Amino acid sequence: MVEKFxxxxxxxxxxxPDIEKGAMKGDGPFKSSAEFQNPLGFPGEKVADWQTVAIAKMAELKSKYRSVQVFLDACVKCGACTDKCHYFLGSKDPKNMPVARQDLFRSVYRRHFTFAGKYFPKxxxxxxxxxxxLDDWYNYFHQCSQCxxxxxxxxxxIDTAEISMAAREVLDTVGVGQKYCNQILGKATTVGNNLGLPEPALRDTLLDLEEEIEEETGIAIKYPLDVKGAEVLLVTPSADFFAEPHIDGLIGYGKVFHQDxxxxTMSSFASEGANFGMFIGSYDVMRKAALRIRKAALDLEVSRIMVGECGHAWRVAYGFWNTLTGVGAGATDVFGLKLQxxxxxxxxxxxxxxxxxxxxxxxxxLEFDKSVNDHRTVTFHDxxxxxxxxNMGGIPNGQFILPREVIKAVCNNFVDMARDTIMESTFCCGGGGGLLTDxxxxxxxxxxxxxxxAxxxxxxxxxxxxxxxxxAICKSQFSKVLPKFDFDPYMIVSVHQLVGEALIMDKPQIEEDLSATEVVG
Amino acid sequence: MSAISIFFTALFYLSLFVFLIGMARKIYQYWLTPTPLKIPIAPAPLTQTGVAMRIVREVVLFESLFKSNKWTWIFGWLFHVGLLLVLIRHLRYFWPGDLPEIFLLTQPFKYAAFAMVIGLVGLIGRRIFVERIRYISAPSDYLMLILLLVIGVSGVVMTFTNNHTDIIMVKEFASGLLILNWSNLPTEVYFLLHIFLAFILLLIFPISKLLHVPGVFFSPTLNQVDDSRKKRHISPWALKQEQGHAVRLEQALGKD
Known part of the structure; x- marks a missing residue:
């Protein structure tokens, strides 16, 4: 049960804030059980010699990740990060200061792996x-959204996300996993999406959506599934199929595709853009989830892979897919070249x-009737x-520029929040990194x-x-927390909802139709 | 040679040995440890030149620290720049024989010692009086600053007060260390304190947070080019692992 707070x-x-020691002390999120741990290759319960296993895993991780090794050594405790974490600002718990969070891991590293820590621990x-x-690790590394x-x-x-991922991987390795992430990963790596939605149910959902849109707009916008030989494979977070306001974003994507x-197509085998493998810090699990998308792309013979509105999905896709599965360019190895x-x-x-x-x-x-969005004054949460x-668009800071330009193209009233709360300094919604659980x-x-x-x-x-x-996580999180701060929960929308609403659907649709007309003419 | 000179000579070589071997081992470790994933942090440069510029800005100007906290930045920057200038000026003691004229240019650098001391006092002050920073400080964090402060203040005392030491003797001792022509060192207490702590600093360099010096150059968030879509980045261990997967992938294709 969720306690009052x-x-x-x-x-x-x-x-x-002044620090308030132990303000967020607790048992952390619900723990995973064997049912969810084992399929991912983790022990079902805390192993007997967990200390030995944990230290061995730390040694392995710091030898495989330069980030972990360098970040554990390099911190000088200057305090620059101490007031930068939204969880510290909101909770006042000093262990939510990034350096203090890292120190939970670093202090153990020093004790077991450094000369000074072995002989002069105090x-x-x-x-x-x-x-x-270990309890502190479980609690506080699940109060980091890896933002x-x-x-x-x-x-x-120094990137606390790297330390947080490493700590979670050690925790999983000793059998102390988080239920929310690991249960979802089980569904994503077997059924193909985080919701555990099988192919027939997904097909029904999309058909219903097509009917709804046609009823509302009179235009037959299609949501194709498993169409072999399509040009574009869209991989989007599965929340887009069901959740509000996400689904209005999906309607927007459909309208844009239709108009263009x-x-x-989408794939029922890989119907999930999200990849919680990143949250638990496991390269192998993250790769397993990403390989489904690669397989879908190969099977459906698409020539383009596109990702829907999802934050960490885009990090994994943009930053990691080329590494994990060869989706990208510039491969020199057989594996990567095949898809490329x-x-x-x-x-x-x-x-x-x-x-x-x-x-x-x-x-x-695309043409827009921007006045459709005139009743709104919009701000953008990075x-x-x-x-x-x-990055987006391959230009410096494109990831800040492109979404804003799209919004401004479909909407007359746009205002940015304070500069130190947006772009590279953006504040997390508070629900990322595997924390989006009740x-x-x-x-x-x-x-x-x-x-x-802000x-x-x-x-x-x-x-x-x-x-x-x-x-998708931001949208779900905001729907929940906006009313707690006396905002309207429906004020959070997708960029493609704004796009879809303002888009003028008047162009001749299919190129084949055009050429057919020419032949007849 | 006096016993005390022998002691300091031995301590110098011990410290230098530990420093060189320790740093080499650490740098070798950082160098060999793979970066399995591309993790540059925004605002991330899209080119190698951009990355080089970024590292230069971080190392010379402390750009990120400037964005973060102006007080920590000004004290930290004063200290580091002061230390650098003072170190450059110290080269004259290690130069065997007559000094080339270029060393005249480093004469004013002695005033940099004040920047260094002011910076250190500010950093200690922050560590003591800012609650958040006090919370994250271990005893070694204070000791490191005190160590540097005592080195700095003893240097200032010798340079700017009537406690001058015999510079000729210092130069013979220091340059003798490098050309293996050992000699006695002056035995004024400020000087002995100064070089004792300086040698200790060298000794603990590779086993302390002073590893931030090589660390900043090896930090993947700072030194990676943001080009993951254009260029396949893969670590040796992942490539090896992948070869096993590739076979299974071939078998699995089109069979669901």
Whole structure:
């Protein structure tokens, strides 16, 4: 059960709180069981010699990841990151300061792997990995959304997300996993999506959606599934199929595809853009999930792979797919070359749906009635994984520029929030990194405070009434937390909802039809 | 040679040995440890030149720290720049024989010692008085600053007060260390304290947080080019693992 807790009040500007030790102490999120642990290759319960196993895993991780090794050594405790984490600002718990969170891991590293820590533990703050420490790991590494805001401000670029991922992987290895992530990964790697939605159910859902849209607009917009030989494979977070406001974004994608006339499809085998393998820090699980998409692309013989509105999905797709599965370009190895020969080199692979729509707008392929969105004053929430771990359009800062240009193309009233809360300094929604579960509601609400404060400020100054995001987790999280801060829960919408609503659906649709006409004429 | 000179001579070589071997081992470790994934942090450069510029800005200007906290930045930057200038000026002591004229240019660098001391005092102050930073500080974090402060202040005392030491003797001792022509060192307490702690600093360099010096160059978030879609980036261990998967992938294709 979720206990009662105080919802932070929104200050006029963010003040750095005095620390409150143990404010977020607790047992952490629900623990996973054998049912969810074993299929991922993790023990079902805490192993007997867990300390030995954990230390061995730490040794392995620091030898496989330069990030972990360098970040554990390089921190000078300058304190630059201490006031940068939204969870610290919202909860006041000092262990939510990025450096203190890392130190839970670093103190054990020092004790077991460094000269100073072995012989002078007190002097350098080295600590043994005991029950208390393991509990703290489980609790506080599940109060990190791996948003990487701290890394932007660190003079050495130390990225708490890397440490948090490593710690979660150690926890999984000793059998102390998180239920939410591991249960979802089980579904994603067997059924093909996080919801566990099998092919027939997905097909029905899409048919229903087609009917609804046709009833509403009179246009037969299709949501093709498993169409072999389509040009574009769309991989989108499965929340887009069901959740509000996500589904209005999916309607938007469909309208844009329809208007462009491109032949596109989704895959029932790989019907999930999200990849929680990243959250638990497991290269192998993340790769397993990503390989489904590669297989779908090969089987469906598509030449382009496109990703829908999802934050960490885009980080995995943009940053990791080429590494994990060879989706991308510039491979020199057999594995990567196989797929890359099939993909169309004229487009970035994978491509973000925003890049696609943006390109169509630039080329004058889409026309909009911007006045449709005149009842709104819009602001854009940069989702952390997109803002700090990806790019769009191949231009510097494209990941900030392209979504804003798309919004401005379909909407007259756009205002940005304060500069130190957007772009590379954006505040996380509070629900990322595998925290989007009800058993973590307290930290989710508290962590949302800085973003809510920035939103409150533009609501006051510019009457902003619509918050736009391109991330499924952000959208779900905001729907839940907005009302806690006295905002309208329906003010959060997808970029492609705005696009879909303003798009004028009047162009001749299918290129084949055009050529057919010419032949007849 | 006096016993104390022998002691300091031995300590110098021990410290230098530990420093060189320790740093080489650490750098070798960082070099060999793979980066399995592309993780550059925004604003991430799209080119190798961009990355080089970024590292230069971080190392010379402390760009990220400037974005983060102006007080920590000003104290930290004053300290590091002061230390660098003072170190350059110290080269004259290690130069065997007559100094080339170029060393005249480094004469004013002695005032940099004040920047260094002011920076250190500021950093210690922050560590003590800012609650958040006090919370994250271990005893070694204070000791490191105190060590540097005592080195700095003892240097200032010798340079700017009537506690001058015999510079000729210092130069003979210091340059003798490099050309293996050992000699006695002055035995004023400020000087002995100064070089004792300086040698200790060298000694603990590879086993302390001073590893941030090589670390900043090896940090993947800072030194990676943001080009993951254009170029396949893969670590040796993942490539090896993949070869096994590739076979299974072939078998699985089109069979669901």
């Amino acid at each position: 105080d919802i932070p009040t929104l200050p006029t500007y963010i003040e750095i 002097l350098v703050g080295a600590k043994d990995l005991d029950e208390t420490m 990487r805001r701290c890394s932007v401000f660190c003079p050495y670029g 006339g491109v032949r596109w 020969n099939q993909l169309d080199p004229r487009y970035s692979q994978p491509q973000h749906i925003i890049e696609y729509t943006h390109d169509l707008i630039k080329r004058g392929k 989702s952390c994984n997109i803002a700090r771990a990806s 058993d973590l509601m307290e930290i989710r609400v508290k962590g949302a405070m800085p973003r809510m404060q 939103l409150k400020a533009v609501e006051g100054s510019d009457n902003v009434d619509t918050l736009v995001a391109i991330c």
